[in-house]
Amino acid sequence: MRATETLKAEHRGIRRALAVLEALAAQADGGEAPRSGDAEALVEFFTVFADGCHHAKEERILFPELATRGLAAGQGPVDLLLEQHAEGRRLVGRLRRELPALDADPAARRRFAAAAHEYAALLEEHIALEDDVLFPDADGVLDAEADGRIAAAFDRHEELEMGAGVHERFHRMLDDLGAKYAGGKTHGKVMK
Numbered sequence: 001m002r003a004t005e006t007l008k009a010e011h012r013g014i015r016r017a018l019a020v021l022e023a024l025a026a027q028a029d030g031g032e033a034p035r036s037g038d039a040e041a042l043v044e045f046f047t048v049f050a051d052g053c054h055h056a057k058e059e060r061i062l063f064p065e066l067a068t069r070g071l072a073a074g075q076g077p078v079d080l081l082l083e084q085h086a087e088g089r090r091l092v093g094r095l096r097r098e099l100p101a102l103d104a105d106p107a108a109r110r111r112f113a114a115a116a117h118e119y120a121a122l123l124e125e126h127i128a129l130e131d132d133v134l135f136p137d138a139d140g141v142l143d144a145e146a147d148g149r150i151a152a153a154f155d156r157h158e159e160l161e162m163g164a165g166v167h168e169r170f171h172r173m174l175d176d177l178g179a180k181y182a183g184g185k186t187h188g189k190v191m192k
């Protein structure tokens with residue numbers, strides 16, 4: 001699989017999680033407390049998988065490689081993509097801050113829902129920019145040798161960052177939460 005195909009597959013996993021987050025935020029907007037542990041599990045997914053695994057692969061491995069091939073920061077969308085990663089981290093921080101009070105405090109539920117909507121909109125825009133603009137450009141400048149090197153570095157990063165079995169655990173979690181909140185629409189192994 002090409003390096004960009006791996007990242008696109010991960011985007012599909014992240015979008016499954018965003019569908020669940022939006023459903024959970026809609027409940028919170030309606031005054032309902034999320035079922036115990038579900039919001040925590042999603043925030044863990046966005047922290048460990050979306051940011052620690054996926055965004056880090058882009059920032060530490062793909063973007064630097066592209067910079068050596070004429071797609072440096074300041075040329076094309078890389079600067080904006082990096083800003084969006086930083087904004088995403090801030091929004092996940094806002095989600096995490098509300099977790100302890102979600103059960104008891106309607107104001108915390110409203111703040112959680114507001115941050116969730118902002119985060120989902122940001123990541124949908126971000127993923128479209130990568131899938132439709134950056135990755136086709138990247139495919140045009142990466143030869144097979146560079147692509148293989150990036151894919152091997154992705155595997156090493158995932159092993160170090162998440163450890164064995166964590167990717168699979170997230171798959172199961174998204175299947176479970178998808179069935180509960182998004183009518184099973186998110187079912188299916190799509191991350192990798």
Ligand SMILES: [Fe+2]
Pocket residue numbers: 007011054055058127130
């Ligand atoms: Fe991405």
